[in-house]
Amino acid sequence: MPLQTPSLDDRHFQDIVDQAKRLIPHYCREWTDHNVSDPGVTLIELFAWMTDMLLYRVNLVPDKNYIKFLELIGVQLEEPRAATAPITFYLSAAQPVEVTIPADTEVATVRTETSPAIIFTTEEDFTPWTRHNLGQTGLLSRRIAIFPSQPGPGDAFYLALEKDHSRHVLALVLNCELAGGAGVDPNNPPIQWEVWQGGSTRWAPCELDHDGTGGFNVSGEIILHTPAMAQREFExxxxxxxxxxxxxxxxxxxAYRVSPALQQLRVEARGGTVGTRHAISIQKEVLGTSDGTPGQTFELLHTPILALDPARDYLVEETPVGELQRWQEVADFADSKPED
Structure with missing residues (x-):
């Protein structure tokens, strides 16, 4: 646990006023009216307010020293970064073809009279997998018990999905036997939806948006938000x-006394979640024309700009012979070679 940064002086406005009033009998016994209507008390409050402002600035010194001490051991403050947030897109209706949400798609909050819209842009292309073979995902009116006849902790019901449904909004449309899961609390069934993620995480929990089946007791929909998924061979x-x-x-x-049963199941992708950042993309901005002067600089029309991401941001130059050459940012030219 980090140590709390101490304050050089923890007094505030009212503390200073009270301390000054306690000193009045010591320095001026004739002054007996200590009410706020007294002109002398007004002066005390004025100087207390000014002193409070000075103490606030004095207490900022430890923060500055803290930063300097970190710099001595090689710890530097990072550059400001844009805020990020996951944004979920929902399909308004079933689509006959795949729908791709391209990178740099802008989404924004509602603009009001007092605050402008806050714009976020998607960081990558995202294509919700909306086409399913219902002959494979449907049970064709077969009755299937979800769990063993005497359900216990750790028992599970598995669904194999052919396509990657990472960060999808999945709707499981279920036709369940009425009150098939006897004994369970329909408002709080002891179940957890998970996806295989591999690695050290193995099974990662899904976010349950809605369970309209009451724990597999009535027909309805279960809406899930899936995390990243990985492919794996089971059975x-x-x-x-x-x-x-x-x-x-x-x-x-x-708890379940008996296993609920399904008569029909359909899996639908209703949308997906993609990462966004608080930024906008500027296309085809002309910086100017260089005249060959050493140290010439150009100013951008839109600032500030985000820090470079080596995996996404780079400069490409077309050579006189028509080849594309990729440039890489370096801290200095000490390691430059003749062919650079």
């Missing part, structure tokens, strides 16, 4: 896996 099937797992709460009250 000889190579797919992207989604599962519904019984949690440890299954061992307590409000």
């Amino acid at each position: 000889g099937i190579n797919a992207y896996w989604l599962r519904c797992r019984l949690t440890d709460a299954q061992a307590g009250r409000g």
Whole structure:
């Protein structure tokens, strides 16, 4: 736990006023009216306000010293970075073809009379997988028990998805047996939806947006927001896996006494979530024409600009022979070579 930065003087306005009033009998016994209507008290409050401002600036010194001490051991302040946020896009209707949300798509808050719109742009292309083979995702009116006959913690129901549904809004349209999950609390069923993510995380939880089935007790929809997914082979099937797992709460009250059953299942992608940052893209801005003067500079019309991302931001120059040459930013030219 980091140490709290101490204040050189922790007094505030009222503390200074009270301290000054306590000193009045010591220096001026004739002054007996200490009410706020007294002109002398007015002067005390005026000087207390000025002193409070000075103490505020004095207490900023430890922060400056703290930064300087960090610089002595090689720790530097990072440059300002744009705010980032995940934005979820929803399809307004079923689409016959794939719909791609291109990078640099702008989204904004509502502009009001007192505040301008805050604009965010998407950082990458995103294509929600909206085309499904319903012959594979439907159960064709077969009755399938979701869990074993005596459900216990850790039991799970698995769905194999052919395509990558990372960061998707998935709708599971279920036809369940009425009150099939006897014993469970429909408002708080002991289940957790997860996707296979691989690595040290293995199974990552999904965000449950809505469960209209009451824990598989009535027909309805379950809306999930999936995190990043990874492909894996289970039981000889190579797919992207989604599962519904019984949690440890299954061992307590409000647990399933028998397994609920499905008569029909359909999987739909209703949208997806993509990362955005608080910035806009400026296209085809002309900086000016160089006249060959050493140290010539050009100013941008739109500032400030984001720090360069080596994976995304680079300069490409077309050589006289028509080849594209990629330039790389360096801190200095000490390591330059003749062919650079």
